[in-house]
Amino acid sequence: MSDDDSMLLNFTTNDDSAGNSFKQSAKVTGGRWKDRRRMKMKLEGKTGSRKRRADAAADQIPGSERGGDSGKKVHRDNTDGPAEQEGPKGRNAHNTQGRILPADSQFVSSLFTSNREITTAVNTNIHDESVAINPSNAPLKTDLFASLGVSDVLVSHLEQKMRIQKPTSIQKQAIPQVIANAGKNDFFIHAQTGSGKTLSYLLPIISTILNMETRVDRSSGAFALIVAPTRELASQIYQVCSTLISCCHYLVPCLLIGGERKKSEKARLRKGCNFIIGTPGRILDHLQNTKVITEQLSQSLRYIVLDEGDKLMELGFDETISEIMKIVHDIPINSDKFPKLPHKLVHMLCSATLTDGVNKLRNVALKDYKLISNGTKKDADAVTVAPDQLLQRITIVPPKLRLVTLAATLNNITKDFVATDPQSKTLRTIVFVTCSDSVEFHYDAFSGSNGHHKNLIGDSVRVLTKGNTIFPCFSNSEDPNMVIYKLHGSLSQQIRSSTLQHFARDNEVTKGKHLIMFCTDVASRGLDLPQVGSVIELDPPFAVEDHLHRVGRTARAGEKGESLLFLLPGEEEKYMDYIQPYHPMGWELLQFDKDILTPAFKDVNVNRNDKYVRKDDKSSKNKNGADKEYEWDTNATTWHLNIERRVVGDSTFKNLAVKGYISHVRAYATHISQEKKFFNVKFLHLGHLAKSFGLRERPKAMGLQSSKDGDADKPAKENSKNKMFRMARMAEKQIASEFNY
Numbered sequence: 001m002s003d004d005d006s007m008l009l010n011f012t013t014n015d016d017s018a019g020n021s022f023k024q025s026a027k028v029t030g031g032r033w034k035d036r037r038r039m040k041m042k043l044e045g046k047t048g049s050r051k052r053r054a055d056a057a058a059d060q061i062p063g064s065e066r067g068g069d070s071g072k073k074v075h076r077d078n079t080d081g082p083a084e085q086e087g088p089k090g091r092n093a094h095n096t097q098g099r100i101l102p103a104d105s106q107f108v109s110s111l112f113t114s115n116r117e118i119t120t121a122v123n124t125n126i127h128d129e130s131v132a133i134n135p136s137n138a139p140l141k142t143d144l145f146a147s148l149g150v151s152d153v154l155v156s157h158l159e160q161k162m163r164i165q166k167p168t169s170i171q172k173q174a175i176p177q178v179i180a181n182a183g184k185n186d187f188f189i190h191a192q193t194g195s196g197k198t199l200s201y202l203l204p205i206i207s208t209i210l211n212m213e214t215r216v217d218r219s220s221g222a223f224a225l226i227v228a229p230t231r232e233l234a235s236q237i238y239q240v241c242s243t244l245i246s247c248c249h250y251l252v253p254c255l256l257i258g259g260e261r262k263k264s265e266k267a268r269l270r271k272g273c274n275f276i277i278g279t280p281g282r283i284l285d286h287l288q289n290t291k292v293i294t295e296q297l298s299q300s301l302r303y304i305v306l307d308e309g310d311k312l313m314e315l316g317f318d319e320t321i322s323e324i325m326k327i328v329h330d331i332p333i334n335s336d337k338f339p340k341l342p343h344k345l346v347h348m349l350c351s352a353t354l355t356d357g358v359n360k361l362r363n364v365a366l367k368d369y370k371l372i373s374n375g376t377k378k379d380a381d382a383v384t385v386a387p388d389q390l391l392q393r394i395t396i397v398p399p400k401l402r403l404v405t406l407a408a409t410l411n412n413i414t415k416d417f418v419a420t421d422p423q424s425k426t427l428r429t430i431v432f433v434t435c436s437d438s439v440e441f442h443y444d445a446f447s448g449s450n451g452h453h454k455n456l457i458g459d460s461v462r463v464l465t466k467g468n469t470i471f472p473c474f475s476n477s478e479d480p481n482m483v484i485y486k487l488h489g490s491l492s493q494q495i496r497s498s499t500l501q502h503f504a505r506d507n508e509v510t511k512g513k514h515l516i517m518f519c520t521d522v523a524s525r526g527l528d529l530p531q532v533g534s535v536i537e538l539d540p541p542f543a544v545e546d547h548l549h550r551v552g553r554t555a556r557a558g559e560k561g562e563s564l565l566f567l568l569p570g571e572e573e574k575y576m577d578y579i580q581p582y583h584p585m586g587w588e589l590l591q592f593d594k595d596i597l598t599p600a601f602k603d604v605n606v607n608r609n610d611k612y613v614r615k616d617d618k619s620s621k622n623k624n625g626a627d628k629e630y631e632w633d634t635n636a637t638t639w640h641l642n643i644e645r646r647v648v649g650d651s652t653f654k655n656l657a658v659k660g661y662i663s664h665v666r667a668y669a670t671h672i673s674q675e676k677k678f679f680n681v682k683f684l685h686l687g688h689l690a691k692s693f694g695l696r697e698r699p700k701a702m703g704l705q706s707s708k709d710g711d712a713d714k715p716a717k718e719n720s721k722n723k724m725f726r727m728a729r730m731a732e733k734q735i736a737s738e739f740n741y
């Protein structure tokens with residue numbers, strides 16, 4: 001029961017007739033004064049406050065000024081959930097006031113009115129298309145791996161099996177230095193995203209092992225310990241390492257990550273390995289509890305690599321890393337056994353961005369380090385920019401229009417891709433949002449609309465099938481050419497790994513398709529996914545470094561790429577000045593209506609997902625018998641109403657929408673303090689934001705709380721003992737899952 005319903009029960013009114021007579025004579029007694037006043041105003045047909053009057057102005061009929069259903073009550077269908085009351089626009093809005101709506105009525109706010117004004121009229125950092133751009137992270141044209149000291153076996157393996165011919169700039173600098181100076185210095189490798197940092201530390205390590213001309217095999221012990229912040233990244237480094245050393249089958253890598261069975265990891269360690277790659281928590285766990293790992297490291301260990309150093313710090317692994325270092329430093333090195341290896345431990349730290357955290361880690365983990373960077377030490381910051389060839393785009397979108405603009409963006413990318421007749425190609429798009437609940441909502445909104453999809457991998461991958469009309473460019477008769485993925489830290493490790501693998505590999509299911517992955521920042525670091533054409537930041541990142549890592553999932557190793565950042569009108573617009581130094585090549589500023597919505601929604605006919613036929617139409621067919629086409633904004637409104645209707649009629653989807661919205665607002669409040677001036681939850685228009693989750697009202701106004709809706713089985717109030725146990729269980733789970741957002 002809503003707040004308003006309960007209020008009706010508590011009041012006595014002289015309600016002997018409805019209608020205008022009430023305006024003069026409404027008398028309300030009982031209850032709190034605020035409730036009495038609200039009830040009285042309601043009966044008199046007034047809204048409560050200036051703010052509510054503004055909201056009421058927003059509650060208008062969609063598309064009326066723009067060629068829609070002006071001034072009419074569009075639809076009331078009691079068979080399909082609560083009736084929709086779509087109010088008239090602009091000056092006519094007062095017509096609906098004074099009318100008492102039935103309890104199950106919903107007043108549907110228009111998408112295109114009462115939105116906050118966009119103040120940015122001029123792009124101050126224009127991307128100049130006429131300037132020829134050299135990809136900043138591409139392989140160099142003239143240099144060769146052989147001249148850098150990489151062993152011959154590896155060079156031919158790189159060329160023939162991995163199709164890697166020439167080194168990138170950071171590899172050209174790092175490989176000879178690490179080979180020549182190992183044992184004298186530690187190294188800090190600092191370079192742009194997608195510039196090949198993984199090979200810049202793996203190649204010199206493996207070359208040094210191969211060049212020492214001593215017979216080694218898995219029983220020789222582990223030469224390198226590589227620590228990465230996420231399981232996904234650790235698995236990826238393991239894959240690259242496995243591929244590299246497949247030319248020398250006697251070398252063996254071993255992966256230690258949370259979420260895997262410890263017993264099988266122990267068994268692998270017992271068999272022997274030469275490279276240990278893993279996440280900090282699990283590595284420390286083995287160092288403290290598995291005797292065999294110390295045996296593996298003793299005498300042979302020479303290299304410790306901390307990849308994505310800033311993320312390791314951000315996730316709070318500083319103590320874990322210190323513990324690992326302490327244990328490892330106590331293990332003796334026997335330089336007689338491998339005299340050609342460095343005589344002391346070499347520490348390497350890699351990062352694309354410099355933060356206070358990474359500086360702290362650098363001071364803790366490195367001694368006498370050499371900075372290997374695309375810039376000089378003085379201007380090392382200069383490389384912390386987005387790749388030159390990345391085409392950055394920014395659009396300022398009012399909160400109510402976020403969802404429909406996202407749909408239009410994805411639609412436009414798909415349409416362009418399909419137009420290239422991509423028989424065997426695959427295009428990938430990554431959409432970043434801030435929390436798992438939002439991922440769940442968007443995943444379902446864009447894949448589960450009408451049951452025309454096939455679930456794969458425990459329902460974290462959906463192949464859209466014929467008849468699916470969620471995107472405006474889809475027709476009933478054609479294959480939608482789209483596969484939708486979700487990835488976040490609340491999924492089991494198995495599902496996360498299989499989903500990522502499915503997204504990254506070309507196979508019969510993905511051939512010729514546009515793959516769209518909705519994810520949290522769990523996919524922003526270090527992941528190297530092939531042919532990612534676009535990155536969309538629907539929610540701005542928590543810190544500017546995350547922005548660089550997110551957009552860095554495209555435009556890698558010299559490839560082209562595009563990214564689109566969504567900002568809200570108002571304070572968020574100033575974020576553009578803040579990120580300008582990171583985009584020396586400028587950006588395109590897109591108008592959400594002209595550049596995104598219009599191309600997606602014109603020349604199509606978006607049908608309502610109920611049985612309703614537009615009342616202003618004598619017929620929904622034109623004189624040639626084809627479906628009538630509507631204006632782009634009417635189509636956009638209809639598309640959004642379809643989502644809203646689904647929320648109203650489908651309780652599971654509604655639950656996802658409510659949870660997504662609540663978690664989104666909570667996550668918004670956690671932007672770092674330096675960036676709070678752009679992203680402050682106080683600036684959010686929560687009612688409008690709710691609309692972008694398909695909700696017609698804020699969940700609180702709807703009487704829904706996450707605890708009521710999402711966690712129905714939880715007791716309303718938890719006693720302190722239970723709370724303590726729950727917190728302990730959570731802490732334990734947190735440690736086990738290591739990285740879970």
Ligand SMILES: Nc1ncnc2c1ncn2[C@@H]1O[C@H](COP(=O)(O)OP(=O)(O)OP(=O)(O)O)[C@@H](O)[C@H]1O
Binds near residue numbers: 139191193556
């Ligand atoms: N010399 C090269 N020539 C061509 N491709 C390369 C070369 N070196 C690396 N690559 C490819 O470039 C991609 C990016 O490499 P890598 O993941 O190591 O980049 P990174 O600098 O670690 O990026 P991030 O900072 O995002 O983690 C990989 O697909 C890799 O195979």
